[in-house]
Amino acid sequence: xxxxxxxxxxxxxxxxxxxxxxxxxxxxxxxxxxxxxxxxxxxxxxxxxxxxxxxxxxxxxxxxxxxxxxxxxxxxxxxxxxxx
Numbered sequence: 219x220x221x222x223x224x225x226x227x228x229x230x231x232x233x234x235x236x237x238x239x240x241x242x243x244x245x246x247x248x249x250x251x252x253x254x255x256x257x258x259x260x261x262x263x264x265x266x267x268x269x270x271x272x273x274x275x276x277x278x279x280x281x282x283x284x285x286x287x288x289x290x291x292x293x294x295x296x297x298x299x300x301x302x
Contacts, residue, residue, distance in 0.1 A: 242292050249280045256280055263293040 246259045256268045271278040
């Protein structure tokens with residue numbers, strides 16, 4: 219292995235230990251829930267999930283799980299608030 223590749227591997231290892239360098243802008247994934255699989259998307263701070271609960275409440279268990287896994291890399295879902 220050449221020295222150029224070795225330095226890239228070392229840099230990648232350093233970056234992997236600094237997750238604050240990473241912030242997601244957009245992604246789409248499949249989430250295997252207890253009862254069904256769902257498609258979850260994230261686009262510039264906006265979450266959607268095919269479970270339907272996120273549309274009514276602004277979040278769901280699938281989105282909350284991803285927010286925990288990706289702490290610091292994505293914005294948290296904004297919960298819908300009913301007028302007082």
